[in-house]
Structures are given as structure tokens and as C-alpha cells.
Amino acid sequence: MTVEPATTSERLLSVPPSAAFWIAIALYGCATIAYLLSFVAGKARAGQAARLLLLAGVIAHSVDIGWRGVEHVHPAASVREALGFLAFVAAGGFLAATWRYKVDLAGVVAAPATLATLAVARLSPVGVQQEGLNSLGRIHIMLAVTGVAMFAIATVLSLLYKLEERSLKAKRFDALTFKHSRTPLESLDQLSHRLVLAGFPIFTVAVITGVIWVGQRGTGFGRPEYPFAIASWLAFATLLIMRLVYGWRGRRSANLTLVGFGASVAVLVIYLLRRSL
Numbered sequence: 431m432t433v434e435p436a437t438t439s440e441r442l443l444s445v446p447p448s449a450a451f452w453i454a455i456a457l458y459g460c461a462t463i464a465y466l467l468s469f470v471a472g473k474a475r476a477g478q479a480a481r482l483l484l485l486a487g488v489i490a491h492s493v494d495i496g497w498r499g500v501e502h503v504h505p506a507a508s509v510r511e512a513l514g515f516l517a518f519v520a521a522g523g524f525l526a527a528t529w530r531y532k533v534d535l536a537g538v539v540a541a542p543a544t545l546a547t548l549a550v551a552r553l554s555p556v557g558v559q560q561e562g563l564n565s566l567g568r569i570h571i572m573l574a575v576t577g578v579a580m581f582a583i584a585t586v587l588s589l590l591y592k593l594e595e596r597s598l599k600a601k602r603f604d605a606l607t608f609k610h611s612r613t614p615l616e617s618l619d620q621l622s623h624r625l626v627l628a629g630f631p632i633f634t635v636a637v638i639t640g641v642i643w644v645g646q647r648g649t650g651f652g653r654p655e656y657p658f659a660i661a662s663w664l665a666f667a668t669l670l671i672m673r674l675v676y677g678w679r680g681r682r683s684a685n686l687t688l689v690g691f692g693a694s695v696a697v698l699v700i701y702l703l704r705r706s707l
Contacts, residue, residue: 458484506575574633577694578695
């Protein structure tokens, strides 16, 4: 009797989370609590512990991704895997970009966002395999996820910039921006810019490979996520040009970062709904 090989979706359903996945979930949760303690109580040790816990979570997460790779589950194989990879890149990128700076308030956003994204990834339906998912398609998805993750970190820093700028202008230290949690505005602006500068070429290549991949598949360019992807690319391209030519800094740069990231999130949401329903 011949046994038919399992489809990709069936294989994904049959591969349960590894122990490293649950360890990563626990570490991300502990990092979230530590960041909150550092922010609310102003304890420097809590902030240091939060960064170490987040780093340990990223390491455990990488082990889970590697283990799933051994089981032939590619990070671009489904929406679930892509979202998990997005959480991994965002957490690792946040640590790399902010390790030298005291940005506990940003960690209060980044750590729970990573935890929530990973939880959504695990709870979301596997859906069906992406049609025509060849090597070019996998490269496109991986690059797009990496670019969006870097934009996400830049967006967190831009939000923090806007909060601190508003508080400084009001000459107050309210519940959201305690003095001990502050980071110089110039540092936040520079960090956000560097992340956009690093993520933009990656996202550009993702857009180009996506156009080629869609052309190979012959499905056309009428899907609703495509205009949002172009809008996101244009927003970040405009941001970099305006900063280089006209010296845009601060609030205007932060606002355009939010616009670009919002458009990229719309792409992910549309894709998630299509592949999961």
C-alpha cells in the first residue's frame, strides 16, 4: 500500500512547537515584566535584566527556528512561520540597535510586541501553501519580513521620540515619560534613521523580487496589498530623500516613519487574512 506524501500544510500542522519555543515565550514575557519594572520603578538593574532576558529569548527563538528548519519547515512556508520570523528579527534588531542606549520605554513597547506577534503566529491557522512558492518567492518573503521588522523598530523609536518631545515642550514629566526613562532626542532620531537606512535597501530588493515573482506566476498586480507595499516604499524613500536634501529631522521624520510602517503593516494584515481564511 502506497502512502501519499503529506502536503506542506499537513506537515506544518504535524510539527509541534519545540521546547525552545516555549522557553522563548517565557523569556519574552519575563523581559516584558522587567522592562515595565525598570520604567515604572526606575531600577537600572531591572533594565539590564530585561535586556539580558530579551537576548536569551532571541537565542531560544533562534534554536526553535533552526529546529523547524531541520524538520523542513521554512520561515517563509506559511503566514505562521513568517510572523514568527518577523518577531525574531524585530527582537534581535531592537537589541542590536539599542544595546548601548538606555531606552527602557522603547523596550516596554518592543518586548510585549514581540511576545504578542509570536503568540499570534502560533495561534493563527496554518492556511494553505502559497501557490508557486519557489526559491525566489522565499527570498522575497524573507527580505520583506526583515525590512518590515527593521521599520518596526524604527517606528517604536519614532513613537518614543514624539512622546519625549511632547513632554519636553510641556515642561513636565508625566506618567509616560519619567525623567529616569529619558533618552536624548537626537539619539532616538539617529537610531531611527539608521534603522530605516538599513531596512530600505532590503525592502527595495524585496519589492523588486516580489514584482519578478508575481510576473513568473502570472497572477497579475491587482491584489489590494500591492498598492500598500508601493506606498510604504515611497514613504521611506521620501523620508530618506527629504532628510538628505532638506535636512528633515525629528518630528517630521518620525511622522513619515509612522506612515511608511502603517502601510507595510496593512500589507501583512491583508496577506494574513488571505492565507488564513
